[in-house]
Amino acid sequence: MISESPVATRTLAVALCGGLLAFAFVAAPASCAWGWTAYVWTGLAIAAALLALPLLLRPGLPPGRRVLLALAFGTIGAGVWVGGIFAANFRIVCSLI
Numbered sequence: 001m002i003s004e005s006p007v008a009t010r011t012l013a014v015a016l017c018g019g020l021l022a023f024a025f026v027a028a029p030a031s032c033a034w035g036w037t038a039y040v041w042t043g044l045a046i047a048a049a050l051l052a053l054p055l056l057l058r059p060g061l062p063p064g065r066r067v068l069l070a071l072a073f074g075t076i077g078a079g080v081w082v083g084g085i086f087a088a089n090f091r092i093v094c095s096l097i
Contacts, residue, residue: 009058013053013076016046017046017077017080019046020046020077020080020084021080021083021084023042023084024084024085027039028089028091031091031094032094036090039084047081050070050073050076050077052070054066
């Protein structure tokens with residue numbers, strides 16, 4: 001079981017963000033076929049996990065701090081998601097008809 005330490009929570013958050021960024025490079029070459037759909041759904045799932053992470057793994061903190069920490073993790077996750085779009089060079093416009 002994962003401990004209640006802040007190090008374990010941050011390590012898991014960094015691993016989730018790193019996995020999302022790595023998946024961006026896998027999905028980007030196929031961004032016009034399946035990449036966008038897969039990356040959006042993966043981003044939503046990881047954002048939900050990042051939002052829930054402090055709420056579930058840090059029960060010793062006051063509720064207000066846990067909510068603020070969850071919002072901070074969610075914001076960082078959204079930043080990593082947007083950064084992955086540009087770093088992996090996703091195609092924004094696939095075809096002009």
